[in-house]
Structure formats: structure tokens, C-alpha cells
Amino acid sequence: MTTYKAPLTDMRFALFDVLRADETFARLGFAEATRDVLDAILEEGARFTETVLAPLNAIGDREGCRYDKASGAVTTPPGFREAYAQFVEGGWSGLTAPAEFGGQGLPHAAGVPIKEMIDAANLAWGNFPLLSHGATEALLQHGEDWQRELFLKPLVEGRWTGTMCLTEPHCGTDLGLLKTRAEPQADGSYAITGTKIFITAGEHDLTDNIVHLVLARLPDAPAGVKGISLFVVPKRKVARDGSVGEANAVRCGSIEHKMGIHASATCVMNFDGAQGWLVGQPNKGLAAMFTMMNTARLAVGLQGLGLSDRALQNxxxxxxxRLQSRAPAGPKLPDKPADPIIVHPDVRRMLLTCKALVEGGRLMGYHAALLVDEAHAAPDAAQRERAEALLGFMTPIVKACLTEWGVECTYHALQCFGGHGYIAEHGMEQLARDARITTIYEGTTGIQALDLLGRKVMQLQGAGLRAMxxxxxxxxxxxxxxxxxxGFLPALQAKAEEWPRMTQAIAQRAQANPEEIGAAAYDYLMYSGYVALAYWWARAVAAAxxxxxxxxxxxAKRETARFFYARIxxxxxxHAAAIDSGAASLMALDAGAFDA
Structure with a gap:
């Protein structure tokens, strides 16, 4: 079984030495977010995740969630309910939520290390409260006053949890195809009918009520994405006067049997005329849902980071x-029958790759969280606009790269164990299985790449890239x-000069062939991630x-940075060569010839 120890030293280094988050919080008016307060939060978060959540990780993977077909109920693994009760009692659910709704009002970035700890300790458990934060943001920005009053307080307190209901059996990324219907009712509510799939925490036994945010179509809605509205649909009906009534007409139809995150309930949700309330404007639901989705994308990036760190530790x-063979340059432990495998260059390659991606990725992810606070609370409008542009640019990079690196790091770590990593006893194969979903949900790596290059760079004319x-x-x-x-600045400056030239070349080719955007997108995203990481590693050395x-x-910081610049x-x-090759090699083969 794997163990977990929160990397508090490196978390503090990232927050305070490199990012100087405490100074930013003071500038943004978060008077409560002092260094002493933040240190106390980190210490208590480490205690909770190490002693409560981490021991349940293997149990959850082994037991999984149980679905009762007769009632539609989902039972979480042993210990999960008790852990959630401690989570709520500790005030973790409302750490960064507004004080007016029962939260502690701390900046978003103050909660990010706790999120990383939770994901490293027990990713599947962490999925249950995951989308409550996104639901809170969506209702804060788009809900009516009465909706915020009725739904936000129990969400912030953790008495209820939230979900995001987008995907249907026939449509995933292409939400313009969704069929779920919303029929107006005499009392101002809507009857929601349809089926949603892959709904994380759609049903469970941790709370009495679950707040579903559901995309659906009004009867007169235009076709495509311009005809999508957003509705809040609770598991138990909630009237406008605040009273909680009978069970709503929403039921879990089944739970998925998955490669990993076995203890996370991934549900098929059936809405059969369920009572819902319109959130925001009619036919403007996709924009409102993206408020929630962008929050979730940064959060999933942290999942990749947390799993990478736990895998590296073990x-x-x-x-x-592990003693095995002798070091190539001669025995390091002559009194032992063999040397530990950490002396071997190839083991060093895998461990240093993980270390470089984890510690650099931590800076990149934490900085994105700081940009959320800047975009919301900076006193100057120009500062907020710049932070928003840079955040928009970095969000697909953080989501995609931290999760792709999560898959890479968990597999490297498993490989260090050899055959012992492949069997269940040591727990490494669970980390590798759990990591795989992170590159898929909340938008696959390919979708993030198209968002970055197609929208954030081309459509928005590269405002975020310029800020970077x-x-x-x-x-x-x-x-x-x-x-x-x-040893670092010349290489960093060279990449910073190449980056915009490459971007402009793609734009020029795309004028003649629109397929060039899709052909370059993945490699452009990964290229961007590595250049961003080069920047953060240079900053880490300077701060250290x-x-x-x-x-x-x-x-250790200097040598890891040298490894990153030399090897990664x-x-x-x-990636640059693939981008320069253009779309022809991808699109020339006829679709029917793939099995020729």
C-alpha cells in the first residue's frame, strides 16, 4: 500500500518564496490571509489528508461504490461518510467561499494546496466535494438572489454537494446535440426530462441533498449551442421559500464500472419531469456552465499533480x-550484497523526471490559482483584465499538462518498482489507473489543445500569450x-522568441487550410507547457x-532545474517539428484505409 506525506516544505516554497502569495493576498484586500493563518491551514490540511483520507484510498479502490437497482441509491465505501463528516466539521468545504454564505472568505489560491493534498491522499473521495465549488461559482455569478440564498449556504457548509450535468449518451463535447428538455410550469419552475451520463457524484450517501446543475433545452430554443439553458435541479425539491420537500423526479439509473477511481460514483442520471429552476438567461446556459467548467478544469489539473507527487514519494x-546490482562506478554500499536502485542512471532518469514535472507543475498550478484571485479582486480594471487573459490562456495548459504529466509520472514511479509495481500489493498500479481519467474528464487533452490554440490564441488574438x-x-x-x-536564461529567452514566431506561422498556414489549427493544437499545447515550466524552474532557482x-x-532546486533544461x-x-510539418501527414490517409 502506498503512503502519503503532504510536501509542506515545497508547498510553502511555492506559495511564499516564489509566488509571494501572502503579499498578493494583502494587496488584493484579503486581510485574513496572513502567513500565520496560511501556515496553520497547511498544517491542519496535512493532518486531515494524511491520517483520515490517505488510509481510505486502497479500501475505496478495493470496495468501490455499491448501487442498489431497486432504490437507485449509491453507497460509498467504508469510512467515506465519516471522513466527509470530518471534512465538513473542519470547515474545509467553505474555505474559499464568500463569508456572506457561510464561507471563510479566503482567496482561491489558499485552498489550492489543500485540494492537492486531498487528491494525492484519496482522489476518488475528493471527487464528491469537487464540483460543489464549481456549482457555488456558477450560482454566485449567474443565479438569482433567492437561488444564491437557498442553494449556496448548504453547499458552502457541505450539507449538500453539487454536480455538473452536461454529457448525454449521444453527445459529449458537442453539446449542441443535447436533447434534455425543460418544460415551463405554472409556478415558474421547469420540468426537466432527459438522461445524463458520466455524472461525478450524481448519487451518494454523504449528504441528504445533491444540487444538480443541468443543461437542457426550452421548447422554443434555437438549434445548436445557442439554444442551451442552465437549470438547478435538486435531488430533493427546494421551494422558493426555502422549504425542502419530497424527492424530486431524478434518479440514478446505474453507476459505471471503471478502470480507476472505483470509489467515485460515476452515475447515469435520469430526469423524469424533475423540478428545476432556470439559472441565468434563457438560451445562455453554456456560458454559465463554463464558469463551473473552468473551475473544474483547474481542479482536475491539481488531481494530476497530487497523484504525481504521491507516486514520486513512494x-x-x-x-x-530496494537493493539490486551494483552502481556502474563501483559499490556504494560495500557492506551490503547490492546497492539501492537509486544509484542507477535509468532509475535516476525516472525519478528526476517526476521531480521536475511535480515541483515545476506545482508552481504553474498555484500561479493559475493566484490569477483567479487577481481576476476577481485586483483593484485596477486593467489588472483584472490582464489576469483574466493570462488565466484563460493558462487554464487549458494547466489542465492538460498536469494531467498528462500525471500519467507519465505514475507510470515512471510504477516502473521503479519493477514487477512489484504491477501487482496490487504496493498500490502503485492504483495510482496509474486513477491518473488515466484525469486526461479525459472535464475536457480531453485534445479539447484543451483546441481551446488553447483555436480560441485563446487565434480567436482572442493571443492576449494571454502576450501577457505570458x-x-x-x-x-x-x-x-x-x-x-x-x-545556465538557464539563454535557453528560456530563445524559447520565448520562438513561441510567438511559431504561433504566427500556424496562423498564416490556417488562412489557407483550416485543418492546420487542429493538426498543430496538441503539439502547440505541450510545447507551451514545457516553455512555461522552463520559466517556473528559472524562477524557482532564483527564489531558492x-x-x-x-x-x-x-x-536540489538547482540540479533539478539543470535536469529539466537538459533532458525535458x-x-x-x-513538438516544434511536428507543428512545422503541417496537416498533410495527418489528413492524407483516407478514413477507410485505416484497416487496410
Whole structure:
């Protein structure tokens, strides 16, 4: 079984030494978010996730959720309800929610390390409260006053949980095809009828009520995505006066049997004239749902990060203990029958790859969370606009790259165990299975790539990319005379010059052939992720050099950065070559010839 220890030292380094989050919080008016308060939150979050959630991870994977066909009820694995009760009692559900609805009013970025800990400790359990935060954001921004009053308080308190109901059996990404109907009723509500699939935490026994946010069509809705509306549909009816009534006409039809996250209830939800209330304007539901979806995409990126970190921790421990063969340069432990496998270059390659992607990815993910706070609370409108543009640009990168790296890191960590990693006893294969879904739900990597290149760069004329390049240029100028960065800045500057040239070349080719966008999108996204990580690793070295951390910590940052620049950043060469090759090699083969 794998173990988990919250990486508090590196979390603090990311938040305070590199990002200086406490200073940002003060500037944005979050007076409560002091360094002392944040430290206390980290310590208590570590205690809860290490001692309560982590021990349930293997149990949940083994037992899974149980579905009762007669009642439609879903029972979570042993210990999950008790853990959720402690989660609510500790106030974790409302950590970053507005105080007016019962939350603690802390900035979004203050909750991100806790989210990472939860996902590393027990990803499947973490899926139950996951979408409550997104539901809260959607109702805050788009709901009516009475909806916020009735639904937000129990969501923030954790007495209820939320879901996001988009996908139907015949439509996933292409939501313009959805068929769920919403019929107006005399009391101002709507009768919602249809089937939704892949609904995370659509039914469970952790709370008495579940708040479903459902996309559906009004009778006179135009075709396509312009005819989609958003509705709030509780499991138990909630009247406008706040009274909770009988069971609504919504029922779990089944739960999926999956490759991983066995303890997460992935439900088929049947709405049979269920009472719902319109959220926002008619036929404007997709925009309202994207408020929730973008929150969820950043959250899923953190899932990839958390799983990567747990996998790395266990692989390092095993590599230090497992004796096998001798070091190529001669025995390191001559009094032992063999040396630990951590002395072998190929094991080092896997461990350092994980370390570089985890610690760099942590900075990238935490920075995106800070941008959420900047976009919402910066005193200057221009600052908010710039943060929003950079956040929009970084969201698909964070979601896709942290999850793709999560798959890579969990497989590297499993490989360090050899055959012992493949069997269930050590728990590494669970991490690898659980990680696989993160690249798929809340928008696949391909969808994130199209969002980044097609929308955030081409349609929005690269405002977020320009902001990112400005940040890199300002950093390189400020650190130009820093000898600690002499081995990093030239490569970073070269990539920052190549990035916009490559973008412009894609745009020019796309004018003649629109398939060029889709052909370049994946490689463009991954290229962007590695360049962004190069920036964060350079910043990490700069921050470590002037920090109060021990010399060993500083040396570890320098050497990991060197490894990243030498061994991982060159991946951009492959991605750049693929982009330059154009669409022809992808589209020339006739669809009927794939099985020829």
C-alpha cells in the first residue's frame, strides 16, 4: 500500500518564496490571509489528508461504490461518510467561499494546496466535494438572489454537494446535440426530462441533498449551442421559500464500472419531469456552465499533480530501500550484497523526471490559482483584465499538462518498482489507473489543445500569450546579471522568441487550410507547457538562492532545474517539428484505409 506525506516544505516554497502569495493576498484586500493563518491551514490540511483520507484510498479502490437497482441509491465505501463528516466539521468545504454564505472568505489560491493534498491522499473521495465549488461559482455569478440564498449556504457548509450535468449518451463535447428538455410550469419552475451520463457524484450517501446543475433545452430554443439553458435541479425539491420537500423526479439509473477511481460514483442520471429552476438567461446556459467548467478544469489539473507527487514519494522511498546490482562506478554500499536502485542512471532518469514535472507543475498550478484571485479582486480594471487573459490562456495548459504529466509520472514511479509495481500489493498500479481519467474528464487533452490554440490564441488574438511573454521578458531582464541563472536564461529567452514566431506561422498556414489549427493544437499545447515550466524552474532557482532554506534544498532546486533544461525542455524540439510539418501527414490517409 502506498503512503502519503503532504510536501509542506515545497508547498510553502511555492506559495511564499516564489509566488509571494501572502503579499498578493494583502494587496488584493484579503486581510485574513496572513502567513500565520496560511501556515496553520497547511498544517491542519496535512493532518486531515494524511491520517483520515490517505488510509481510505486502497479500501475505496478495493470496495468501490455499491448501487442498489431497486432504490437507485449509491453507497460509498467504508469510512467515506465519516471522513466527509470530518471534512465538513473542519470547515474545509467553505474555505474559499464568500463569508456572506457561510464561507471563510479566503482567496482561491489558499485552498489550492489543500485540494492537492486531498487528491494525492484519496482522489476518488475528493471527487464528491469537487464540483460543489464549481456549482457555488456558477450560482454566485449567474443565479438569482433567492437561488444564491437557498442553494449556496448548504453547499458552502457541505450539507449538500453539487454536480455538473452536461454529457448525454449521444453527445459529449458537442453539446449542441443535447436533447434534455425543460418544460415551463405554472409556478415558474421547469420540468426537466432527459438522461445524463458520466455524472461525478450524481448519487451518494454523504449528504441528504445533491444540487444538480443541468443543461437542457426550452421548447422554443434555437438549434445548436445557442439554444442551451442552465437549470438547478435538486435531488430533493427546494421551494422558493426555502422549504425542502419530497424527492424530486431524478434518479440514478446505474453507476459505471471503471478502470480507476472505483470509489467515485460515476452515475447515469435520469430526469423524469424533475423540478428545476432556470439559472441565468434563457438560451445562455453554456456560458454559465463554463464558469463551473473552468473551475473544474483547474481542479482536475491539481488531481494530476497530487497523484504525481504521491507516486514520486513512494518511488523514491522504494528506490532507496530496494537493493539490486551494483552502481556502474563501483559499490556504494560495500557492506551490503547490492546497492539501492537509486544509484542507477535509468532509475535516476525516472525519478528526476517526476521531480521536475511535480515541483515545476506545482508552481504553474498555484500561479493559475493566484490569477483567479487577481481576476476577481485586483483593484485596477486593467489588472483584472490582464489576469483574466493570462488565466484563460493558462487554464487549458494547466489542465492538460498536469494531467498528462500525471500519467507519465505514475507510470515512471510504477516502473521503479519493477514487477512489484504491477501487482496490487504496493498500490502503485492504483495510482496509474486513477491518473488515466484525469486526461479525459472535464475536457480531453485534445479539447484543451483546441481551446488553447483555436480560441485563446487565434480567436482572442493571443492576449494571454502576450501577457505570458511579457512576464518572461521582465523576469529575464531583472535576472540578467544573476550568475545562478546563467545556465538557464539563454535557453528560456530563445524559447520565448520562438513561441510567438511559431504561433504566427500556424496562423498564416490556417488562412489557407483550416485543418492546420487542429493538426498543430496538441503539439502547440505541450510545447507551451514545457516553455512555461522552463520559466517556473528559472524562477524557482532564483527564489531558492535568496531564501532561508538550507543549502541542500537550494542545491536540489538547482540540479533539478539543470535536469529539466537538459533532458525535458528539448521535448519542445519534437513538438516544434511536428507543428512545422503541417496537416498533410495527418489528413492524407483516407478514413477507410485505416484497416487496410
Amino acid at each position: 518511488a523514491v522511498r522504494y528506490a532507496r530501500e 511573454l511579457e512576464d518572461i521578458d521582465a523576469f529575464c531582464r531583472a535576472q540578467a546579471g544573476n550568475p545562478a541563472l546563467a 538562492e535568496v531564501s532561508a532554506h538550507p543549502d541542500a534544498f537550494k542545491a 525542455l528539448p521535448r519542445t524540439l519534437t
